[in-house]
Amino acid sequence: MNIIVCIKQVPAKDAPLAVAGNWIKESDIGFEMNEPDTYALEEALRLKEKHGGEVIALSLGPERVKQTIKEALAKGADRAIHIADDNFAQLDPLGAAKVLAAAIASQKCDLVLTGLQSDDHGFGQTGVLLAGLLNLPHATLIMQIEVLDGRLKLKRELEAGWFQWMECPLPAVLSIQSGINKVRYATLKGIMAAKKKEIAVVTRESLGVAIEPTQRIERIYVPTKTKKTEFLTGTPKEVAAKLVEKLKFEARVI
Amino acid sequence: MKILVVTEQRQGKWNNTSFETLVAAQQIAAATSGTVSAAVIGKGVALFAEELASKNVAEVLRIEHDLLESYTPDGYCVALKQVIEAAKPDLVLFPHTYQVRDFAPELAASLGKGMAGDCVGFRSEGGALVFVRQMFQGKTAADVTFTGAAPWFVSFQSGAFRADLLAAHPGGKAPVNAAKVALNAGDIRTKPLELFKEAKSAVDLTQAPLIVAIGRGIKAPENIAQAEALAKALGAEIAASRPICDEGWLPMERQIGSSGQTVAPKLYLALGISGAIQHVVGMKGSRTIVAVNKDQNAPIFEIADYGIVGDIFEVMPALTEELQRAKG
Numbered sequence: 001m002n003i004i005v006c007i008k009q010v011p012a013k014d015a016p017l018a019v020a021g022n023w024i025k026e027s028d029i030g031f032e033m034n035e036p037d038t039y040a041l042e043e044a045l046r047l048k049e050k051h052g053g054e055v056i057a058l059s060l061g062p063e064r065v066k067q068t069i070k071e072a073l074a075k076g077a078d079r080a081i082h083i084a085d086d087n088f089a090q091l092d093p094l095g096a097a098k099v100l101a102a103a104i105a106s107q108k109c110d111l112v113l114t115g116l117q118s119d120d121h122g123f124g125q126t127g128v129l130l131a132g133l134l135n136l137p138h139a140t141l142i143m144q145i146e147v148l149d150g151r152l153k154l155k156r157e158l159e160a161g162w163f164q165w166m167e168c169p170l171p172a173v174l175s176i177q178s179g180i181n182k183v184r185y186a187t188l189k190g191i192m193a194a195k196k197k198e199i200a201v202v203t204r205e206s207l208g209v210a211i212e213p214t215q216r217i218e219r220i221y222v223p224t225k226t227k228k229t230e231f232l233t234g235t236p237k238e239v240a241a242k243l244v245e246k247l248k249f250e251a252r253v254i
Numbered sequence: 255m256k257i258l259v260v261t262e263q264r265q266g267k268w269n270n271t272s273f274e275t276l277v278a279a280q281q282i283a284a285a286t287s288g289t290v291s292a293a294v295i296g297k298g299v300a301l302f303a304e305e306l307a308s309k310n311v312a313e314v315l316r317i318e319h320d321l322l323e324s325y326t327p328d329g330y331c332v333a334l335k336q337v338i339e340a341a342k343p344d345l346v347l348f349p350h351t352y353q354v355r356d357f358a359p360e361l362a363a364s365l366g367k368g369m370a371g372d373c374v375g376f377r378s379e380g381g382a383l384v385f386v387r388q389m390f391q392g393k394t395a396a397d398v399t400f401t402g403a404a405p406w407f408v409s410f411q412s413g414a415f416r417a418d419l420l421a422a423h424p425g426g427k428a429p430v431n432a433a434k435v436a437l438n439a440g441d442i443r444t445k446p447l448e449l450f451k452e453a454k455s456a457v458d459l460t461q462a463p464l465i466v467a468i469g470r471g472i473k474a475p476e477n478i479a480q481a482e483a484l485a486k487a488l489g490a491e492i493a494a495s496r497p498i499c500d501e502g503w504l505p506m507e508r509q510i511g512s513s514g515q516t517v518a519p520k521l522y523l524a525l526g527i528s529g530a531i532q533h534v535v536g537m538k539g540s541r542t543i544v545a546v547n548k549d550q551n552a553p554i555f556e557i558a559d560y561g562i563v564g565d566i567f568e569v570m571p572a573l574t575e576e577l578q579r580a581k582g
Contacts, residue, residue: 011390014549016551017390017393019394024390035497093359093368093369094362097363120390121389122387122388122390122391122531124355125371128327128355128357128359128360129360131360132331132359132360132364133363137443138360138444139327139356139444140352140355140356141352141355141356157352157513158264158352158353159351159352159513160515160516161451161452161514162449162450162451163450163451163452164447164448164449164450165447165450166444166446166447167445168443168444169443169444178497179496179499179500179506213401214366214367214400214401215368215369215370215399216400216401217389217397217398218384218398218399219396219397220389220395220396221394221396221397222393222394222395223388223395223553223556224395227557227558227559229545229555229559229561231561231563232560232561232562233563236564236565236568236569237572237576239564239572240569240572240573240576243544243562243573244577244580246560247521247542247544248580251521251541251559253464253541254488
C-alpha cells in the first residue's frame, strides 16, 4: 500500500509570536512538525510495516520545511516531495489543497493521510478538500484503521464520547485524529539512512496550479479580553495564600 | 443578504450549536437587512422542521431522502449542493461540529467557493462582512473576508453565540417547504456502520463542583502526582487537556474539551494549560477560572478570573500546603 502523508511545519509550541500584518515574524522563532501530522505519519509507517508499500512525505512551504521533511524521512518515510513556496502563508485552504492535490495526482498512491488540523492556521480542511479535488472518498477524525480486501474499516470519533464504525473503499483520503497511536522517535540509524533518501522539489508553477483565493486573512492580532483577569503576584507561597483567600471570600467557591 | 443556516441533528437529537448558529444568522441579518432560512436534513425530520419554523426565520427547508437517514459526506454534499443552487443564498452558515468539518469544506469547493471555518464572531463594516476566527491555537485572532462572488460558507464555534437569544417567529410559524433532491445509492461511497460509546466512563466530570486540570506544562507523567495531591487537598476531581490523554498519562475519560467532556464547575483550576480553542470550549462556562501558566500571553488568561504567571512546579506544592493549612 503506497501512502502519501501531508505534513506541515508550524511555529514551535512555546515560540513567542510577533504579529506582522496577516502572518507572524518568522525570524527568531523555532519551527517543528505540526503535532497532529505526527500521528498521521506514524499511522502511515505502521500501515506500511503491516502491508508493505512505501510512505511519501509531502510538505508545502519555504526552505525551512526541509528540516521537518528530514525528520519524517528519519522516522521511516521512504522519500519526500517538497513543494517550495515562500508565500504559502497567503494561500487560503482551497488554494493550499489545490497545490497539494496536484502533487498527489502525479504519484501512484492508495491512501492519502493528513493530520486533524494545523496548529498555525487551524483551518482543519485540507484532507476533506483533497478528497473533493482528487475525487476520492474520505473520512475524518479516524481513531483506528483496518485494511480489508480493497477497502478500509475505520473507527471515526464523533462528539461527546461517541464513535462510529464505517467502511471506505480504496483509494481514499483520511484525516487522522490525534491520539490514534503512540508516535515513535527517530533512531540514529534512521537519521543516517534519511541522508540518502530522495527529496523531490517542485513548485506551484511547475505543478501548473493557478491561485484564485476565495478568502483573505486581513490581519491577525492578540484577541481582546472577555474577562478581567486579576493577576496574583509574589513568591509561590504568597500567591498560594492570596489565591486561597480569594477563592474563599471573594469567589466563594471553596 | 440571504442567509441559509444548515442545522444538525443526529438520531433524533439536535446538536445545540445549531441554535447558536441561528442566533448568529439573525444578528447578521439584522446588520445587513437580510433574511434567514433554516434547513434540516435527514429522513423523517418533520418535527425538527416544525421546531425550526417556530423561530424567527423566513422559511424552513426540509431536505429529506431515504439515503440521508444516516450521515455520509457524499450524501450531504450531493443533496446540499442542489439545495444551495436552487435557493441561491449569499451566506451559508453551519455550526462548527465534527460532522460539519467532515463535509462542508468539500461542499463549498464543489461550488468553487471557500469556507471560513470555526469562526467566533463577525463584524459588519460599511456593508462588508468580516468574520473573526482564532489562529495559532487561540494565541491570536484573525479577521477574514471573502473574495469573489457569493455564496460564502462560514461555520461558527460552539459557544460563540448565545442560544437563549434566539428570537421566536413574530407571526407564529414560518412556512416549511420540502426541498427536492436527487440522490442515488451510487453517489455514496462510504458506508456508515454502528454508532457506539466506549466503556461507560466511571467518572462523570460534569457533576464535579471543583476541577483541577493539567495540560502540557505538567511535562512528564511522574509529575501528575503533584497535581493529584493538590486536587485531593482541594477535594477536586483531576482532569486534563487532550494532549495529556493522547499520551496516555491520564485516561481519555478525564479529558475536557471538544472531543471530551464539557464541564461548568464552580471552580476550574487550569495548570500548565495554554488554552487552545478545543480545550476552552469544554470549560469556559465554569463559574470561577484560575489559570497558572509560565507564559503570560497564554490564551487561557483571556478567560481566567484569577491568573498566576509562574512555574506550576512551584505553585502546586505551595497551594497544596496552603489548602491543607486552611482546612486545618
